[in-house]
Amino acid sequence: MRAIYLTGFMGSGKTTIAEKLSFELTIPTIDTDDHIEEVTGKAIPDIFASEGEEAFRKYETQSLESIPNKNIIISTGGGIILKEQNREFMKKHGIVIYLHCDPEEILKRLEGDSSRPLLKGDNRKAKVESIFSERLPLYREAHFEIDTTNRSISEIADEIQDIIG
Ligand SMILES: Nc1ncnc2c1ncn2[C@@H]1O[C@H](COP(=O)(O)OP(=O)(O)O)[C@@H](O)[C@H]1O
Numbered sequence: 001m002r003a004i005y006l007t008g009f010m011g012s013g014k015t016t017i018a019e020k021l022s023f024e025l026t027i028p029t030i031d032t033d034d035h036i037e038e039v040t041g042k043a044i045p046d047i048f049a050s051e052g053e054e055a056f057r058k059y060e061t062q063s064l065e066s067i068p069n070k071n072i073i074i075s076t077g078g079g080i081i082l083k084e085q086n087r088e089f090m091k092k093h094g095i096v097i098y099l100h101c102d103p104e105e106i107l108k109r110l111e112g113d114s115s116r117p118l119l120k121g122d123n124r125k126a127k128v129e130s131i132f133s134e135r136l137p138l139y140r141e142a143h144f145e146i147d148t149t150n151r152s153i154s155e156i157a158d159e160i161q162d163i164i165g
């Protein structure tokens with residue numbers, strides 16, 4: 001089986017759904033953020049704080065390209081689609097599934113979360129809305145799109161299983 005790449009905004013459920021699918025299908029899963037943390041020995045917020053976003057994006061591409069791409073479910077970081085190189089890599093090596101979620105629900109799901117450096121500080125709503133609208137056309141380059149808004153993790157996992165057969 002070709003790799004399944006889950007893409008989508010922060011809080012769309014990529015990491016959670018990949019773990020569920022991995023359990024149900026008994027195939028491995030890797031999260032690009034976890035991979036970066038293992039390789040660098042640093043937490044994601046520390047990389048952003050000490051080396052900046054550009055350095056993080058380099059690690060992200062290196063992770064994407066070094067993770068196996070057969071018989072695996074890969075949950076990506078929300079910004080992986082920013083680079084054309086990454087979008088092309090995922091489309092070439094696997095099935096790309098975009099997990100859509102309305103910004104309003106993203107804000108609810110991430111209330112109190114402090115692990116996402118791009119949403120740090122005041123005016124989270126404006127931040128989510130502006131990053132979301134910038135990225136939406138890039139997310140939509142995926143092979144498939146699933147709306148996760150107001151849907152349970154089980155329903156979403158079942159829909160992905162239908163897609164991949
Ligand atoms: N379909 C869903 N319904 C409600 N909460 C969800 C759903 N999917 C994920 N969550 C919750 O949203 C938060 C972010 O999920 P996560 O899997 O880390 O998203 P991502 O990896 O896309 O940033 C977690 O607290 C998770 O439990």
Ligand SMILES: O=C(O)C1=C[C@@H](OP(=O)(O)O)[C@@H](O)[C@H](O)C1
Nearest residue numbers: 009010011033077078079116117
């Ligand atoms: O959207 C982004 O640019 C980011 C999303 C995060 O992953 P999740 O999408 O799993 O939250 C993580 O890679 C980093 O904080 C940057």
Ligand SMILES: [Mg+2]
Nearest residue numbers: 014015075076
């Ligand atoms: Mg994640």
